[in-house]
Amino acid sequence: MKVLVTGASGLLGGAVAAAIASAGHDVRTFQRRPARIPGTVDVLGSVTDRTAVDAALAGTDAVVHLAAKVSLAGDPAEFEAVNVGGTRDLIGSARAHGVRRLVFVSSPSVAHTGESIVGLGADPADPSTARGEYARTKAVAERLALAADSDSLHVVAVRPHLVWGPGDTQLVARIVERARTGRLPTLGSGAALIDTTYIDNAASAIAAALERVDAIHGNSYVVTNGEPRPVAEMLAGICRAAGVRPPRWHVPARVARAAGGAVEAVWRVRPGEDEPPMTRFLAEQLSTAHWFDQRATRRDLQWTPAVSLDEGLARLAISYR
Amino acid sequence: MTLARGGPRAAASPPPLGLPGLDPAWSRLVDSTDALTGSSVTWHLLDTGAALEALGATPVGTIVAVHGNPTWSYLWRRLAAETLRRAGEGGPAWRVIAPDQLEMGFSERTGATRRLADRVRDIGALTDVLDLDGPVVALGHDWGGVVAMGWAVDHPGQLSALTLLNTAIHQPEGSPIPAPLRLALAPGVLSTASTVTPAFLDTTLALGHPVLTAGIKRAYRAPYLHRDRRAGIAGFVADIPATASHWSAVELDRIAEGIRHLGVPSLLQWGPEDPIFSDRYLDDLIDRMPHSDVHRYEGAGHLIAEDVDYAGALLDWLDARRETPAPASAVTGAGAGAAGSARRPLWSNLDALSASAETALVELAPPSGSEPRTISWSLLSRRVRELASGLAAAGVGAGDRVSLLVPPGADLTAALYACLRIGAVVVVADAGLGIRGLTRAVRGAHPDVVIGAAQGLAAARALGWPGRRISTTRLGPAQRAVLGVTTSLPDLARRGAASELPPEPSADAVAAVLFTSGSTGPAKGVVYTHAQLEALRDLLATQYGVGVGTGLVAGFAPFALLGPALGARTATPDMDVSAPRTLTAEAVAAAVAAVQGRVVFLSPAAIANVVATADGLADDDRAALSGVELVLSAGAPVSVELLDGITALMPGATAHTPYGMTEGLLMTDITLDGIRAAGSASAVPTRDAEITAGGVCVGRPAPGVSVLIAPLDADGAATGLPAAAAGVTGEVVVSAPHLKQGYDQLWLTDEAAVRDTAELSPSRGGDARWHRTGDVGHLDADGRLWIEGRLPHVVVTADGVVTPVGPEQRIGAVAGVARVGIAGVGPRGTQQVIAIVETVPAARRPGLAAPELAAAARSAAGVPLAAVLVVPRLPTDIRHNSKIDRARLSRWAERVLAGGRMSAP
16 A cells, blocks of 8 residues: 655654554655655655645555644644644545545544543544644544545544653653753642553554554544553653653642643733743643543554553663663 | 312313423323213323334233322323333333323313212223223322222222332321321411412422422423412312311222232332321331332432332333232242241240240340349240230230330340240341431331330430330330330330230241441341241351350340340340440450350451450450350451451460351351461462452351352443352352341342342252342352452453452552552443552551552552552441442542542542
């Protein structure tokens, strides 16, 4: 199968491209700068450039779409252009080129209202309740993708939750940097259970979704390790693996949410290049439970995570050594 | 009173559309001949006949459902829906006919005033017109219950069952009618309250538990929106025969007598929170129809049809009746006669030893004084005989329920055996239930007589418990008046000395109602017959070698009471029975010395304190204790360390710990050595993965006991067929001659406790009774039973079912861990397992476990743990302080692990 993987310069996109290539498929990657994944061919371009997308998609059987603007803050227009516009163009192009399969890589935040998620499955994406521009635009995009599901184009949405691992510049690096400078508090009691996804497991799940898309198209699946942990324990585990001291100070969850809201307001008035130190979204993420029912995911994807949480932390520790 | 108060005329009509839960397709208008006027009259009624026909279902019979006042057939909408749902799924198809009584609901307003006899004839005229095929089940609520009973009495050929929700048929002489109705009947109040204002209607609609939704209230009010339409409500209230001279009293008496002779099964579903039809009316109905199946729903009230799933229960009951079409009389007579060998009643030793001057009882600290009191067999025997005769002479008879609020001791023992001897049913509720639990238990059991010490009677008075009151001691006239006491045990004994004993009760007569601890839910009354208690006595005698002349020290109330039945010389140690933790080693030694005790029965909490106070023992105390041959810990599991501790005090004794429950007090038994052997056996690796589930080994079944396991399915429900296969985890199902007869007034609970046991091959004879214990465990290859937890505490993860005790034991072995509770959070089927740990030293506040402890717990647990939490103290049951309240832990863990505040569990 000829497969196009978009967004392969990111940690997850690269791992996905490698996993699909190692399964024997002919993989082309598409992103703005070279991804250099062994066994794949780089095609350079932006998903906001329809011509480049057309060129990349020509002659492929399937596309795995990861390219997105992922950030806690930023210009709403840019989120809209990349996440919504890019996905819309990609779908249009895929149809035009007779591409038969689309794996849309999404996020559980598309269905997250800010309340605790305790053992739920993949609820429908809902832009009206999603928290923040990233989640909102991904929700719109996932709905576009699933709306395009048809006999000629099989679409499945996969939502890996909190992907982390060696080389991760998003989650792990931020946690470690804040812990190192003493800016990482535990919110509330730190007992809220959160489920995360080790990078290799996220990649193998997306690769599995590609293999299974003809049987399961039209659905959304949340992917996790299936090993929820109290958030403080998870943060401490990452800190220990990176060789920094785990957070030792607590902030009441309510205070953090209020502070996050205030900080967001300031950042909106005075937008800068840097990210706000705390957002309401982040405060919610760190003080409410979010773990998922993985039964349908594992059954339908015929997949189980190969790397346990403990093994993942051990590999992370090696990467920091 | 005048009869011309019926109100204006109005034609019948269908109800308005859009009433919640009511399908307009069920509504019909049907004409019949008015029993009162002889002219034609039009009914509105619900009839599911057409809907059944549309489903292609052939009715097995008809349920004629009669609403009361001031409701209408809307009351029965859930029954109509449920019968159609079941018929649609291929179940038995019951047609429901639910008329609006004339002048009520949407039936015709004729302007006539109808009396009870008219209403009974009216419904008869309607069922004649409808030309019902097949058997008819009469169903009624409130005053509709009276009409349904009247129909039942008049249609014996069609009637197949009588089923009632809160209602009444008899107003006892001299007892006031319920206050709300007294008010409604007061001159002037009736017309204003019932017709001018809809207050009577509103009062009734306010009785829902939980409160009715606005939509349902609107639906109930729909036919009564205007004063003109409410005349029937007033007419109905005026028709209540509050006095013997009332115009409807004759008809009421006719029906009340008639239901005694119906000869069909009956089901009474009852909401005890009913200010009008209180428990005494239920009691009266049971008196008239003693074969009735009864389910009393704690927390439900007058509008029971809104409060609980009465319809599902009713249809389940009808199904059960269809499967086993037993004649009504067989329901109570089923059983258990001591076939073959001659029966030995519980009081046989009292008769055999009636001339013996040997010691029967020693009270080390009698309630009456500080000096130990010794009672000989002849004295005890005479006292029991006199009390039995005296109670009989005072009108207490076979089947009467007697609540004993007497502290353990000679008074209680004598009263207990006297009641048993005359066939009265002893109601025993433990003060450990707490005052609310006790009140609920006593009210539910509805005793005819309360025998109590002054303290108990004061509580009975204050809390409004029912029953005639008898004091244990003679009281002054003032106190008698205050407590409502009619007589005392000494007075009864004197009266009994001159009178004859009544005949002995039969072996299958009910002997006692014992209340469960309530540690596993609201206390339930457990019914025992004489034969079953006799079997228990015989088993204790065999299992522990207790017989005539055995010295027995009883620090555990239930077994103390059986001392005289066993013929044992029984000593009650100096202790506060409501606080077994107060029993000291010295007190046990004194009791042992007093009766040359060979056998000692103690509760787990008592054992803990006895071991803890061993330093206070003098040399002769230790000498006395060295003569003990058997020590038994009953009531809850006890640790090897404690059993070690107690055998160190009693070096000649074998320590036993039985497994049982209020429903069957001794099912399996194991000795300390047996526990040790099982411990080393469980350490041996086994190929059978199920065995590694772990658990507490409670030994092999006692003689005559069968233990089976109903395997758990993937959802953690015990749906498998009970079997004796080793290594399979499931619900423990037991059978024994001394097993309970059933639960008191809890038909649904009864059914649940014997679910899927009818087909089990009985181990003995044809009358085996089985009981689902609610415990989860497995049998091992040596036939030993291992308990893995309670069924509701099973955690159902995505990878399978986890029973709590195994992980608790394994984590409990981690250094620094005192006790552990396993909880599940999240939706069943994808739950996460959580360990909640009590540490040494205790944590100062609840929170996440330290990383080292969490890691150690995780590697020990044997199952994946999502979180390890520490708490200063695990919540436990009040009575034994040993059963960890896992349900509460789960609720707490669910909250804090979802990001809630870290409070104490």
